[in-house]
Structure formats: structure tokens, C-alpha cells
Amino acid sequence: MNKEELIQGFEKLKKIIKLKKELFEEKKELLEPLKNKIKKIDKKYSGTEEELKEKEKSIRDAINFYKNEIEPKKKAEIAEKFEKGEITFEQSVEMFKEVELDLKFSNKKEVFVEDLYQIPRDYLIPDIVKIKEDIKKGKKISGIKIKELKIIRVK
Numbered sequence: 675m676n677k678e679e680l681i682q683g684f685e686k687l688k689k690i691i692k693l694k695k696e697l698f699e700e701k702k703e704l705l706e707p708l709k710n711k712i713k714k715i716d717k718k719y720s721g722t723e724e725e726l727k728e729k730e731k732s733i734r735d736a737i738n739f740y741k742n743e744i745e746p747k748k749k750a751e752i753a754e755k756f757e758k759g760e761i762t763f764e765q766s767v768e769m770f771k772e773v774e775l776d777l778k779f780s781n782k783k784e785v786f787v788e789d790l791y792q793i794p795r796d797y798l799i800p801d802i803v804k805i806k807e808d809i810k811k812g813k814k815i816s817g818i819k820i821k822e823l824k825i826i827r828v829k
């Protein structure tokens with residue numbers, strides 16, 4: 675590569691950087707109102723969503739407790755009364771119907787982190803932006819190394 679080609683390459687690089695900057699600014703201009711709108715929506719509904727999630731969990735927990743703890747005990751009591759002859763078969767069937775909740779259950783698998791240190795590296799994704807911010811603030815982060823890189827600066 676001669677000096678002429680190097681100068682041409684540098685001029686092309688300046689144009690590319692200028693175009694990248696223009697695209698970034700245009701994208702930022704288009705996205706900023708959307709980001710603000712999303713923040714407003716999140717602020718408006720986040721409390722309500724959390725409250726509803728908590729209520730839903732509370733009700734589900736109560737139903738699961740009844741289905742797994744109380745209902746089996748009541749059924750056992752009814753069966754015991756039937757075996758002792760205290761109630762008829764028909765009465766036991768009716769009592770079972772009253773005790774039994776007519777609910778459908780399905781299984782749902784959720785992932786919970788039990789030990790962060792045992793998770794394979796493939797499943798750990800560092801937040802580079804947060805890492806850079808913390809390092810700029812002077813925080814030392816183990817496992818992170820700062821490298822000084824030479825870059826071409828175009829004006």
C-alpha cells in the first residue's frame with residue numbers, strides 16, 4: 675500500500691465514520707420518544723402488575739395448600755367414617771363431592787438458580803455496559819481486565 679492509497683483509505687474511513695454517526699443520531703432521534711413512552715407505561719402499570727401477581731400467587735398458594743394438605747385429610751376422615759360404618763356409601767360419595775375441588779392442575783417447570791458458582795460458563799452473560807460504568811467509577815471487578823487499545827481517530 676502506497677501513500678496515495680493510504681490517504682484514500684483514510685478519506686473513506688472518515689466518510690464511513692460520518693455515516694455511522696448520522697445513522698446513530700437518526701436512530702436515537704426515532705427511538706427516544708418510544709423509550710420515554712415505554713417508561714411512562716411501565717411506571718403507570720408496574721405497581722398494578724406487581725399487586726396482581728402477588729394476589730394471584732396468594733390465591734394459587736391457598737388452593738394448592740387445600741388441594742395438597744386439607745383435601746386429602748378430609749377424604750381420609752370420610753373413608754374412616756365409612757369403614758367404621760358411621761356413614762353409608764352414598765353419604766361418603768356425597769361428602770367426597772363436597773370436599774373435592776373441581777380444579778384442573780398442570781405442571782409448570784421454572785428455572786431457579788441454586789448455586790451461581792456451578793452454572794456452566796455458557797449460561798453466564800456479562801453486562802459489559804454495567805461493567806464499564808462500574809470500572810469508570812473506580813470499582814474493582816475480579817475476572818475483568820482493562821486493556822488499552824490503539825484506535826484510529828478520525829476528525
